[in-house]
Amino acid sequence: MGAALAMNIAEKGFGIAVHNRSSEKLDDFMENVGDLEDQVTPAESLDGLVAALGTPRAVIIMVKAGEPVDSVIESLSEVMEPGDLIIDAGNADFNDTRARHAALSEKGLNFLGVGVSGGEEGARHGPSIMVGGDREAYAPIEDIITAIAAKFEGDPCADWLGPDGAGHFVKTVHNGIEYADMQLIAEAYGLMRTAGVSLGDMAEVFANWNKGPLQSYLIEITAEILAVTDSPTGKPVVDIIMDKAGQKGTGRWTVIEALKLGQSATTIEAAVAARSWSAGKEMRAAAEDAFPGVRDAVDLANADLEAALLAARIIGYGQGMALLAAASEAFEWSLDLARVAEIWRAGCIIRSALLDEIASGTREGLQFDQLILSPAFVERLNETVPALRRVVAASVSSGQPIPAFAAALSYFDTIRRARGTTDLIQAQRDFFGRHGFERVDKDGTGFHGPWAE
Ligand code: 6PG
Numbered sequence: 001m002g003a004a005l006a007m008n009i010a011e012k013g014f015g016i017a018v019h020n021r022s023s024e025k026l027d028d029f030m031e032n033v034g035d036l037e038d039q040v041t042p043a044e045s046l047d048g049l050v051a052a053l054g055t056p057r058a059v060i061i062m063v064k065a066g067e068p069v070d071s072v073i074e075s076l077s078e079v080m081e082p083g084d085l086i087i088d089a090g091n092a093d094f095n096d097t098r099a100r101h102a103a104l105s106e107k108g109l110n111f112l113g114v115g116v117s118g119g120e121e122g123a124r125h126g127p128s129i130m131v132g133g134d135r136e137a138y139a140p141i142e143d144i145i146t147a148i149a150a151k152f153e154g155d156p157c158a159d160w161l162g163p164d165g166a167g168h169f170v171k172t173v174h175n176g177i178e179y180a181d182m183q184l185i186a187e188a189y190g191l192m193r194t195a196g197v198s199l200g201d202m203a204e205v206f207a208n209w210n211k212g213p214l215q216s217y218l219i220e221i222t223a224e225i226l227a228v229t230d231s232p233t234g235k236p237v238v239d240i241i242m243d244k245a246g247q248k249g250t251g252r253w254t255v256i257e258a259l260k261l262g263q264s265a266t267t268i269e270a271a272v273a274a275r276s277w278s279a280g281k282e283m284r285a286a287a288e289d290a291f292p293g294v295r296d297a298v299d300l301a302n303a304d305l306e307a308a309l310l311a312a313r314i315i316g317y318g319q320g321m322a323l324l325a326a327a328s329e330a331f332e333w334s335l336d337l338a339r340v341a342e343i344w345r346a347g348c349i350i351r352s353a354l355l356d357e358i359a360s361g362t363r364e365g366l367q368f369d370q371l372i373l374s375p376a377f378v379e380r381l382n383e384t385v386p387a388l389r390r391v392v393a394a395s396v397s398s399g400q401p402i403p404a405f406a407a408a409l410s411y412f413d414t415i416r417r418a419r420g421t422t423d424l425i426q427a428q429r430d431f432f433g434r435h436g437f438e439r440v441d442k443d444g445t446g447f448h449g450p451w452a453e
Contacts, residue, residue: 001062001090001119001120001123002020002060002062002089003018003020003025003029004120004121004123004124005062005089005123005124005148006029006040007033007036007124008123008124008125009144009148010036010039010040011036012144012147012148014039014144014147015039015040015041016039016040016041017040017041017042017043017049017052017053018040018043018049019042019043019044019045019046019048019049023044026042026044029042030042046075046076046079047079050076050079055081056081056083056084056085056140057080057081057085058084058085058087059076059085059086059087060114061073061076061086061087061089061090062090064090065090065091065092065248066093066096069088069090069100070100073086073088073104077104077107077109080109082107082108082109083109083110084109084110085110085111085112085140085141086104086109086112087112087141088100088111088112088113088114088168089114089116090116091115091168091172091175091248091249091250092113092168093168093172093249093253094132094165094166094168094169094172094253094257095165097111097113097132097164097165097168098164098165100113101113102164110133110134110136110137111133111137112131112132112133112134112137112138112141113132113133113166113168114129114131114132114133114145115129115130115132115167115170115172115174116128116129116130117129117130117171117174117175117344117347117348117350118150118348118349119349122150122347122348122349125150126148126149126346126347127148127150127157127347127348128150128157128174128344128346128348129145129148129149129157129158129159129343130158130159130161130167130168130170130171130174130340131145131158131159131160131167132160132161132162132163132164132165132169132170133160133163133164133167134163135160135163138160142160145158146158149343149347150346150348151346152342152345152346155342156343157342157343157344157345157347157348158343159339159342161335161339162334163333164331165331166331166333169324169327169333170324170335170340171250172250172253173254173320173323173324173327174344174348174349174350175250175251175254176250176251176254176255176258176265176271176272176320176323177268177316177317177320177350178251178350179247179250179251179254179271179272179275180265180268180270180271180312180313180316180319180320180404181216181218181313181316181350182218182271183270183271183274183275183403183404184267184309184312184313184316184404184405184408185219185222185309187401187402187403187404187405188308188309189202189222189226190400191298191300191305191391191395191400191402192205192305194297194400195297195298195299195300196297199226199227199236199238199239200226200227203223203224203226203227205302206219206222206223207220207223209306210223212306213310213353213354213380214306214313214353215352215353216350216351216352216353216354217348217349217350217351217352218349218350225237225238226238242281243278243281244278244281245274245275245279246275247272247275251268251271251272251275252272254268254320255268255269255272257323257327258319261323261326261327261330262326263319263322263326264319265316265320266411267315267319267404267407267408267411268316268319268320270403270404270406270407271403271404273403274401274403274404293399294397294399295399296398296399296400297398298391298394298395298400299394300390300391300394303387304387304390304391305387305391307383307384307387307388308384308387308388308390308405310380311380311384311385311387311388311408311412312388312404312405312408312409313352313354314354314371314372314380314381315381315408315409315411315412316404317354317358317371318371318372318377321337321340321341321362321366321369321371322369322371324337324340325337325366325369337362337366337369338359338360341358341362342355342359357376357377358371360376361374361375361376361377362374372412381412385409385412388405388408388409388412389409391405392405392406392409423437426438427449430448430449430451431449431451434448437449
């Protein structure tokens, strides 16, 4: 990723020095820079890297999240000078970014936590870039960042979003939405596969969906993936891949931060859970034997699956946006949520036709920070949720696993009830712990029920 980003920067006409702690990787990189050689200075050490830069210096680091970031920052801060800038462009837990920002400020060093989305290809040819940190620290590098970013109708998909950890937080939630979207797509694939749809036909279904409101990078690559054959075996490639999903932490961080902020991004949580459960392959095999019950194929119209995916995708995005709004308030970031949606319209993994609509809906102002209450999405959900309900109902009664679809629908049904059932929870809390409750007919708090002693 770092190499791809470096090539992108050099290609846009900026001089750059590069370092990798493996000299082999550095040599490989220099062998592949081709025409860009004059723009690139290789450095065998961090000292050499820093010495090759004009002042004030700016260094981008792209290493594994966690301890490796701290270790590189530590070494860099020994050789950099006050006024210089360190940019962490990897995925990072925003709590770490906040701490690093504070620690480096004390040394007079600037620090930006920058989320870069788009995978290897995006980094090379135009990612979406979410910048967090001091705005003044961003100003000197803004022209580089906007030059290398993806463009949506000419608008660079890069911006400064807020102070300290704001950029990494937004990137984390982006990834949470990515997890939800990937899981929903996998569930739709699972339902079709159980129903006996061939992978070739399924590839066509996804390719067709990609021409409609579901148009997105993830649907597009799903259509492509399903059509690929593993050459040694001649089998479809998905058939030879072990069904155990990896995860590096951003989905989990999204869920943890949602809970800490008194939110609950359940569609994302279901996606994280499904990846975690997938790791227990042998246990699942044992459970398959122990619980042979109903496990029937579900006969669903493609149009219903398509609409259900759209409804659940909107709900997943909505939970992500509500989480961003809550974080913005809690950390006083003043995030411009419409701008966030705008810079997700191209370059990033969750880029989709929906994001342009999300950006304009959000720009008009969201009631209660709820994307799903914006007029365009109210209309879309009224159209598509009946299909989501049919998909969930049929899957549940046939024993088909659809954790993310079900989570999206449960959330939707829960929040569209003005009078819920937590009156009873409050009564129970008061009964056993005199926790007190509010009344519907009087102002104030701390009322108690007439429970027997
Ligand atoms: C992106 C991706 C990128 C990476 C994920 C994979 O926006 O470009 O999200 O950040 O592919 O970190 O994450 P998992 O390994 O957790 O799926």
